[in-house]
Amino acid sequence: MMKTVIFARVSTNVQEYYRQVNELTVLAKSNGWSVEAVFTEKISGAKANTERTELLNMINFVEVNHINKVLVTELSRLGRDTLQVLEVIEMLNRKGISLYIQNYNIETLTADCKVNAMSQFLITILAEVARMERKTIRERVESGYKNYRANGGKVGRKIGYKKTEESMREQYTEEIKLLKKGYSLRNISKITGASINTIRKCKSLI
Template sequence: MKVVLFARVSTNIQDYDRQINELTGLAKRNGWEIAASFAEKVSGAKKNNERTELLRMVEYVEANHINKVVVTELSRLGRDTLQVLEVIEMFNAKGISLYIQNYNIETLTDDGKVNPMSQFLITILAEVARMERKTIKERMDSGYQNFRANGGLVGRKQGYRKSDEAMKEEYAEEIRLLKRGYSLRNVSKLTHTSVNTLRKLTIKFC
C-alpha cells in the first residue's frame, strides 16, 4: 500500500525531521510504501488556503490515487478544529484514510468504510467546531451591534466594484485550484470561499 507522510511544526526554530523519521519507521514496520513526504513550518491556526504544503499534499494524494495519509498526531493537520474537520471529511468522501499515530487509529476501515471509533472522534470535533462557530458568531454580533450603536455604517460604498486584478490577487489560490480541475465544492471546503464567489471566478478567469 502506498502512503503519504505529512508533518508540521509551528516555527522556523523547530524541526520536523523527528516526525518524518517516526512516520518512516512506522511505514516500514507496517510494510507501507512511502510515495511522498510533505512537511511545513507554519502555524496550525492558519487557514487551509494559506498552507501551501497542505494544499500540495491534498493535490498529490488525489492525483496519484493514494489511499492513506499518515501523521504523528491530529494537530499536525492543524489546530483549528474547523479546518482539520474539513480535511478529514474531504478525505473520507474520496476514500482516503488518515492514520493518526498517537491514537493508533484510522479514519477508514480496510473496506473503505468510516471507522466507528474515528467517527466518534470526528463527532467530538464537529461538536467543538459547532461551539467555536457559535462563539465566533456571538462575538461578531456583539461587535456589529456595538459598531452600529456608535454610529458606524456597514456595507460596501455605493458603486464599489473590485477590479479583475484585485480579484486575481485576493483569490489567487482559489483560481489555481479551479484551473487544476478541483470542484467548486472541494475548493470551497479548502479555502472557505463561497461557491457563488467561486462560480464568478470560474467565469472570469478559468
C-alpha cells in the first residue's frame, strides 16, 4: 500500500487547518493510500524552512518511515517563498518521495520515482506566483495604511483596550503549548511569529 503523510499549514493562530486535513484524508482513502502521520502548523509560509518545526519534523519522518508521498491541498501550504519551497521539494526528490498537490492534481515524481519535469516546471511557476501575490498584498496593505493615516485615521487598538485571558488562550494556543514544552521565548517567537511581549503575556496565563 502507498504510504503517505498529510501536511497542512495556516498562517495565523485564528485560522484552522481542519478542512485541509479532512480533504486530504478523503483523497488518500479514495486512492487506497494509507495515512501514516499528519503534520500541521500555524506559521507564515514566508518563514525560512529552518524556523518551521513541524516542516522539519515531517521531512525527518518521511525519510525514517519510508513514506511514498507527501500530500498538500495546494502548493502555498508548503510555503510562499519560492526558494524555500523548491528546497523542500529537492530534499523530497532526493529521498524518492513525491509531493502530491491536490488542487492541481500533480506530483513531483513519476510512478517509477523519476523527477516529473513538467510538474517541476509548473511548480516553480506556481511558487513564484504565490511569492509575488504575497508581495502585492503586503504592498496594498501598507499603501492602505499610509492613505488612512494621511487622511487623519489612527491605526491600532483603542486606548484602554485589553484582551481577556480567555481570548488570549484561544488566539495563542500554539504559543502556550510551546511554553509548556519548555521552549524559550525567543524560539517560540521565531516559530509562531508572535512578539516576545505577547509570549510573555501568554506565559502569565500558564
